Amino acid sequence: MTLSVTANWGCVRARKPDDDKAELKSRADDLARRKTRKIAKGKYMQWNNWSGRHRVELDSLRFVRREEDAAAFVAEYAATGKTIRVAGSGHSHAPVVVNEEAILDVSGLSGLVSVDQDTKTAWMRAGSTIYSLGIQLHEHGLALRNQGDIDRQQVGGVIATGTHGTGRNLKNISGSVKGVKLILADGSFVNCSAEENADLFQVARLSVGSVGVITQVEMVLNPSRVLQESGVPMSYDEVAPRIPELIENNERWEFFWFPRNDQTVTKSINPSDEPPSYPLAEEGGRRAFSFEVLPNHRSVPHTEMEYSIPAESGPECFARIRELIHSKFPEVQWPVEYRTIAEDDIWLSMAFGRPTVSISVHQDVRLDEEPYYRACEEIFLSYGGRPHWGKVHYLSADQFAAIYPHWGDWWRVRDQYDQNGVFLNEHFRSLRPA
Numbered sequence: 001m002t003l004s005v006t007a008n009w010g011c012v013r014a015r016k017p018d019d020d021k022a023e024l025k026s027r028a029d030d031l032a033r034r035k036t037r038k039i040a041k042g043k044y045m046q047w048n049n050w051s052g053r054h055r056v057e058l059d060s061l062r063f064v065r066r067e068e069d070a071a072a073f074v075a076e077y078a079a080t081g082k083t084i085r086v087a088g089s090g091h092s093h094a095p096v097v098v099n100e101e102a103i104l105d106v107s108g109l110s111g112l113v114s115v116d117q118d119t120k121t122a123w124m125r126a127g128s129t130i131y132s133l134g135i136q137l138h139e140h141g142l143a144l145r146n147q148g149d150i151d152r153q154q155v156g157g158v159i160a161t162g163t164h165g166t167g168r169n170l171k172n173i174s175g176s177v178k179g180v181k182l183i184l185a186d187g188s189f190v191n192c193s194a195e196e197n198a199d200l201f202q203v204a205r206l207s208v209g210s211v212g213v214i215t216q217v218e219m220v221l222n223p224s225r226v227l228q229e230s231g232v233p234m235s236y237d238e239v240a241p242r243i244p245e246l247i248e249n250n251e252r253w254e255f256f257w258f259p260r261n262d263q264t265v266t267k268s269i270n271p272s273d274e275p276p277s278y279p280l281a282e283e284g285g286r287r288a289f290s291f292e293v294l295p296n297h298r299s300v301p302h303t304e305m306e307y308s309i310p311a312e313s314g315p316e317c318f319a320r321i322r323e324l325i326h327s328k329f330p331e332v333q334w335p336v337e338y339r340t341i342a343e344d345d346i347w348l349s350m351a352f353g354r355p356t357v358s359i360s361v362h363q364d365v366r367l368d369e370e371p372y373y374r375a376c377e378e379i380f381l382s383y384g385g386r387p388h389w390g391k392v393h394y395l396s397a398d399q400f401a402a403i404y405p406h407w408g409d410w411w412r413v414r415d416q417y418d419q420n421g422v423f424l425n426e427h428f429r430s431l432r433p434a
């Protein structure tokens, strides 16, 4: 039997009775008043993220189709002493794009630049969406090694936040980056890799948009393969003792736990020798090339907090989150997701130096998630958790310094390449070490 996570997420909303709508609307209006910015005088442009939670009126929202135009804009705008953030597809839940001065939209910098079949690597423009790359790479017999739950993001966006899928031996997408071309604050282009400007490479392959405009990325790829997906419903009590075994026995394994009925949907994805099966089945039963099987449709607007914790603490930490929801937040209907990520050596990666489990909690975007998320965060931190860069967290600079051994190094190198803080927004400036 297969079971779609999408269908379950739909139920989460569908089950809401009509008479809850007025209350939800009034809570949403209240949240909008508290969490979005007021229209500032003289600011005519507007940018908002995918969920609509972050909205900003700004001086300049610039769209570019050519790298040279991006460089000219950066050189000219930075010379005025103002700040620039780059926007990808706006799918982050944290205010990592929000800026009241300039936002540079790089979605026009799209497409493959070159492919090397021998080394199984490709240079791609940073504004390429993951879904557009899927078919292009497949035509060369290649595929991304890992990707997230959706494929709407851009390459520049996913590597800036350490976006990942699941798989005990699969690093996050930044872990596949071999080279980066970017525009610095003076408008100049620079390339970096493990061999060339290695310090800048450490910062640029997971930069949270804070060191420059990434225009091209070189990625190490896999051969394009057929994957078989299998979605199996299980009760939490069945899954809990089997978590290590199911992770070990599958190339990619995860589960969603639904608090209302204490059931899970487990998902395994493994290579298959069978041919792809079209038309593509629903989520949970697909067999096709990886770019067709890995992404899902997650259209219900929500916010999300995700923490990465040492893999060995995963089951216990998850059990505490479940207990918290049952005892203190019984109204929460949204699922909790459990995934694995391989260890890497990227300074700001959530999986730096340790095999990792990620646990994600979600809430309806119209509801105030803060008390729930803060209570979860306390549990995650007690296991040495690190927040996803693109999702909600409430941490301070000191807390980041405590959980990332190279926090100071990352800032030192960043500052060296952007002395005037052109690429810092209010959110990231507030995280600078004292």
Ligand SMILES: Cc1cc2nc3c(=O)[nH]c(=O)nc-3n(C[C@H](O)[C@H](O)[C@H](O)COP(=O)(O)OP(=O)(O)OC[C@H]3O[C@@H](n4cnc5c(N)ncnc54)[C@H](O)[C@@H]3O)c2cc1C
Binding pocket: 050, 085, 086, 087, 088, 089, 090, 091, 092, 093, 096, 097, 106, 126, 127, 147, 148, 149, 150, 152, 153, 154, 155, 156, 157, 158, 159, 160, 161, 162, 163, 164, 165, 208, 209, 210, 212, 213, 214, 215, 298, 388, 389, 390, 391
């Ligand atoms: C429905 C949904 C599902 C998700 N699923 C997953 C998942 O499965 N796994 C996971 O790990 N995350 C997931 N995320 C989070 C998401 O992958 C990240 O937040 C990702 O960064 C979004 O990419 P984006 O292109 O939208 O970037 P944005 O949100 O627009 O930007 C993110 C950061 O990247 C920077 N940036 C973007 N492009 C460039 C560039 N060219 N140069 C320099 N900086 C740049 C921005 O300045 C910003 O700091 C999900 C989010 C949503 C809304």
